[in-house]
Amino acid sequence: MSLPSTTVVVVTWRGRDHVTACLDALARQRPHRALVLDNASDDGTAALVAAHPSAPAVVRLPRNAGYAGALAAVLPRVDTEFVAWLNDDAAPEDSWLGHLEDALRAAPGAAAATSSLLLADGATQSVGVRLTADGHGADLVLAGREVFGFCGGAALLRTDVLRSCGGVPRGFFCYYEDTDTAFRLRLAGHGVVSVGPARVRHRHGASTDPGSRLFHRWNERNRLLMLLRCAPAGVALAQVARFAALTAVLPWRGGPKPANFRLPLRLQVLAEVLLRLPAVVAQRVAIGRRATVSRAAVWREWAGR
Template identity: 25%
Template sequence: MDTLAIVILNYNGQSFLAKFLPTVLANAEGYPVYVADSASTDGSVAFVRTHFSAVRLIELPRNEGYAGGYNMALEHIQTHYGGATYYVLPNSDIEVTPGWLDPVMKLLDANPQIAACQPKILSYAERELFEHAGAAGGYVDWLGYVFCRGRVFATFESDQGQYNDNQEIFWATGACLFIRAELFHRVGGFDASFFAHMEEIDLCWRLKRLGYEIWACGQSTVYHVGGGTLHKSNPHKTYLNYRNSLFMLYKNWPADGWLWGKFLLRLILDGVSSLLFLKVGQWRDVLAIIRAHFSFYGRLPHLHRQRKALLKQQKAEVPLYPHSIVWDYFIKGKKTFEAIVETSEK
C-alpha cells in the first residue's frame, strides 16, 4: 500500500495535462501519480500514454462527473494497486508548488481526527488573489450558503499571509482535496448523484457528523485556473450549483425543527437571485434555477431516505455559521471573511 496516491480526474483536458502534469510529476516526492480518464474524446489517453510513461493511467468506461468519476477511480486504485493511506485529488487545472505535499501530510499524520484537508488555493491568472473554489478553507452559514476564508461571494482577498496558519474549517475544496482513504471508502465516497459541484462539501459534512475534523493547511499553496471542465458562465453550472445545494442541505441540515422554514427562505432567496440573472439578460440561468428546483422536488423521496440514514449514524453536532452571509455581505457591507467573523463574535 502506498502512503499517498495523487489522483487527477480528466475529461477532455489534454491541454491542462500538457501544461500542469509535468509540475505535478516533478513535485510528487516519489508518490505515484494517477490520471483517471472519464472517456475523453480529445486524445487525452493516447497523449498521457505517449508522453508520461511514469503516470498510472486509469481508463474509466464513461463520464460520471467529478463525483462518480473519482468514486470509480479510487475504487480501482484500492482494488488493483493495493490502495493508499491518503488520496490527494488535484484538478487537472491545478499548478502545484515545490513542497506542497509535506506540510499537509505532517498535519494529517499528527492528528488522526483530521479526515480531510486542503492547501491554500490561489488564482492562476491573478496569483496574489485567492481563488473562488475553496480559497483558504470553506464554511456554511445557517441558510446553507457557502463562503471561504479569502473569498466571500465575488470578493477575493489578496494573499498577505493572513491565512498561513493551520485551521479547522467546515469543508475542504475538491479542487485539491487531501483525504484519508479508509474514511473515504467507509462513508461511501462522494454522492454520485451530484455529478459535479458541492459533492466535496456534502462529503465533509458527513465526515464531521461522524466526529471527524476538516482542516486547511496554510503552509501549502497551489494555483487554480478554475472552470477547466465547465465554465462559470455555463447555465449547466448554475443548474448543478443550485440543485446540489438543495440536495446537500436536505440531507445534512440539523434536525432542529427549522428544516422547512429554512427551505422556504432559501426558495425566496433563490427567486431573488433569478431576478438578478433576468435583469442582466441571463434568462438561460433563470431556466437553470427552475430546473434545479424541480429536480430537487423529484428526488425528495430518495433524499429523505438518505437523511434518515445519516441522522441514525450521526455522532457529533455540526455547528454552522450562525448568521446569514447574504445579510452580512449585501446589507451590512461585510465583504471579507475577517469582517464577517468579527460580526459573529460581537
C-alpha cells in the same frame, strides 16, 4: 523501500490544454500513486496522458460522470492510507503533497486537509471552505481561520474515513461534493485542517465555465441536496421553501436577473430535487446512523462562522 501513502486522483475531461502541466507538477511530489480518471475525453487528452513520462495509471470511463461521479467510481481502486483529489487544471508546488501528508499525520482528529489554491495572478482563491448562515459552501481566502471544509480541487483525505462516511456523492456530478463530504466528516466527529504551505496554482474555469447555465444548475441543486442530506431538517426544509418562494415571485420581478435567478433554470432545479427526494431521504437516514455528532451541533458551531 516503503510503499506510497497516497493515491492522487486527477479527474480530467477534455483536459488537453492543461493536464500535462498538472502531471508534470505531480511527478515532482513525494512518492505516491498517480491515477488519472478520464471522463470520456474526446479531444486527445487520453493520448497525452498515455504518453506522459510519469506513466500514471489510467481509468477511462465510457461517459462523462462529472467530478463527483469520477471520484466515486475510482474510490474502490484506492488501497493507500490517503487519497488526494486534484483538478486537472491545478499545478501543485513541489512540496504540496508532503505538506498535506505531514499535516494529517500531525492531526489525528482530522480526516481531511485542504490546500492553498492560488489563481494565475497569485491571488488566493481558497484556503478552505466556510458554511454560510443559509447553507452555502463559500471559499475562505484569509489564512489563519478555522475551516469548516475543504476545497475539492486540491485536498487530501483519509481513505478509510472517507469510505466509512459514505464516500463521494456521485449523483452530484459536479460542485458541492466537497462541502457535502466535509459535512459528513464533521457529523462523524472528524476535523478538517487548512495547510497554508501546500500551495497549488489553479487555472480557475479551465475545466468548467463558472458563469454557465450548467454551473448554476449544479450549484443550486447540489446545495439543496447537501442540506437535505446533512443539515438539520428545519434548516434544509426552510432553504428549499425559500428557494421555491423566490422562484414563484420571479415572473413579477422586473429588471435584469442574474443567471441563477432565471425562471426555467430554477424550475429545473426544483424538479430535480423533488425527483431525487426519496433517494435523498434514504441517504439522510444512513448519514444519521453513522453520525456521532448531531446535525444541530455541527450547524450551531459552523453555520455563519
